[in-house]
Amino acid sequence: MSKRHRPVLVVTNLLDESADVVIRVLNARAVPVARLDPGVDVCDGGAVAATLGPAGMQGHITTGTRRIELGDVRSVYCRRPTAYSPPAGLEGAAADWTVHQFRWGMGGVLAALPRCLYLNHPLRNRTAEYKPSQLTVAHQVGLATPATLITTDPQAAREFCATQPGGAIYKPLWTSPYPDKEGRARTVWVSVVDAGDVTDAVQVCPHLFQAKVPKEFDVRLTAVADKLFAVRIDIDGSHLDWRKDYSQLHYAAVPVPVGVAGGIRAYLHEFGLTYGAFDFAVTGDGQWTFLECNPNGQWAWFPEEIRDPIAQALADQLQKGLS
Known part of the structure; x- marks a missing residue:
């Protein structure tokens, strides 16, 4: 198959606005696109058959509306697919086991396609x-970084916050919902923290404190x-x-x-x-x-004059594939 007929595979959920914008650009360029949400398309009635041979990972993924030949994919836009879920009727350890097999099986297949560009490769993502690795690499390549403490030691946190001339902030190491006292999911925002705000609850898990810029x-x-x-x-x-x-x-x-x-x-x-x-x-x-x-950050919320050049640059890479 010639390169111009090989599809771009977009791996994401159906509500991903960033992917929508890039797909529209690729469609306007007449670049073939296959959209796949494996946590839905494969878990709910689809199928995968992948074989490792001399040419690398070959085979296909079928869904209710399409068939994707693994060896033909030009590039993969790895975005935000739906989490895998167990088949109906399975519960407990059996349900967990099937989810793990989907995650490592489908995830491994989609990370091993031959002759294609990944934007970005899921393992690289x-x-x-x-965040500790991000800050370390940023410092190594010469970018300015704030003084940072990652700790489970409340006293170390208090001392750090007390010695920052411009004050200190707290930010989570990973963004995920946090339940409030009523059990409702809340977002933990970056916030200013004083030494006196630090309690012994810091020892429950690692916390990230930084000098306030x-x-x-x-x-x-x-x-x-x-x-x-x-x-x-x-x-x-x-x-x-x-x-x-x-x-x-x-x-x-x-x-x-x-x-x-x-x-x-x-x-x-x-x-x-x-x-x-x-x-x-x-x-x-x-x-x-x-x-x-x-x-894998978002960008599609920007005004059109800012958003569209980003979409064009992403489409350039996906259309080009591997040189």
């Missing part, structure tokens, strides 16, 4: 999601290979974490300092990434401080 504004920088799209984010109000209320945000494209651009490209190289959504805090004197990088 996973490695790059650990005296920022003038935030930057979300979306990197697609060698193309960098930096957006200044200003907030109406005093939210430390701009994700708390998108209705109060204002956006403007900004240039990327040369040193920051070099650090970002080195960072992507260290993790083996093609894509990354970087967050920076920028001070009044122009210092860009690295906060974190989501290797």
